[in-house]
Amino acid sequence: MGIAASILIGIAGLIHVYIFVLESIRWRAPSTWRVFGLRSQEEADTTAGLAYNQGFYNLFLAIGALLGVVLLLAGGGSAGVLGGSAGAGDSAGVVGGSAGVGGVSAAAVAGFTLALFSAGSMFAASMVLLSTGRDKLRAVTIQGLPPLLGIITLLVSLAL
Numbered sequence: 001m002g003i004a005a006s007i008l009i010g011i012a013g014l015i016h017v018y019i020f021v022l023e024s025i026r027w028r029a030p031s032t033w034r035v036f037g038l039r040s041q042e043e044a045d046t047t048a049g050l051a052y053n054q055g056f057y058n059l060f061l062a063i064g065a066l067l068g069v070v071l072l073l074a075g076g077g078s079a080g081v082l083g084g085s086a087g088a089g090d091s092a093g094v095v096g097g098s099a100g101v102g103g104v105s106a107a108a109v110a111g112f113t114l115a116l117f118s119a120g121s122m123f124a125a126s127m128v129l130l131s132t133g134r135d136k137l138r139a140v141t142i143q144g145l146p147p148l149l150g151i152i153t154l155l156v157s158l159a160l
Contacts, residue, residue: 002072002154002157004157005115005150005157006069006072006073006115008147008149008150008153009065009068009069009115009119009146009147009150010065010066011150012065012119012122012147013061013062013063013064013066013118014062014066015062015143015146016058016059016065016143017058019055019058019143020056020058020059020062021055022035022036022055023051023052023055023058024051024052024055024056024059025055027047027051027055028041028044028045028048030044032044036051061118061122061125062118064114064115064117065118065147067111067114068110068111068114068115068117068118069111069115070111071107071108071114072107072108072111072112072115073111074107074111075104075105075106075107075108075109075110075111076105076107112154115154116151118147119148119150119151120147120151122143122144122147123144123147123151125143125144126140126143126144126148127144129143129144
């Protein structure tokens with residue numbers, strides 16, 4: 001389950017890197033601004049500063065999610081995420097060999113927290129997008145479903 005959660009949250013992170021590229025790098029390209037419902041180059045030029053800023057928000061969420069997955073896996077947290085029986089030496093993790101909470105590596109705890117927070121923020125942002133209109137349902141699904149499934153899988157694996 002921890003591997004599945006890591007894959008789903010990793011996919012969510014990669015989607016948000018792609019959104020960053022669209023919003024912060026390719027915004028003025030007609031093929032990009034049309035995806036976002038803009039009707040003219042003038043609209044794209046007018047909103048470019050907003051899109052640039054929003055793109056970096058998406059990049060930072062992606063970095064958080066991907067770093068969380070790396071720390072979770074490096075800390076041995078993929079077996080039952082944070083609980084269960086991690087193998088000998090798994091508590092060494094990547095944080096100076098110090099055991100974290102209850103014998104679980106500090107890296108796994110940090111990774112779990114970072115992945116959960118980042119995925120939760122991604123899902124919450126998709127709900128904000130949905131509140132702007134049902135016509136955004138496709139974008140909401142792309143932006144929000146992978147992190148939601150990752151959160152559910154992460155929490156289920158925590159209970160196992």
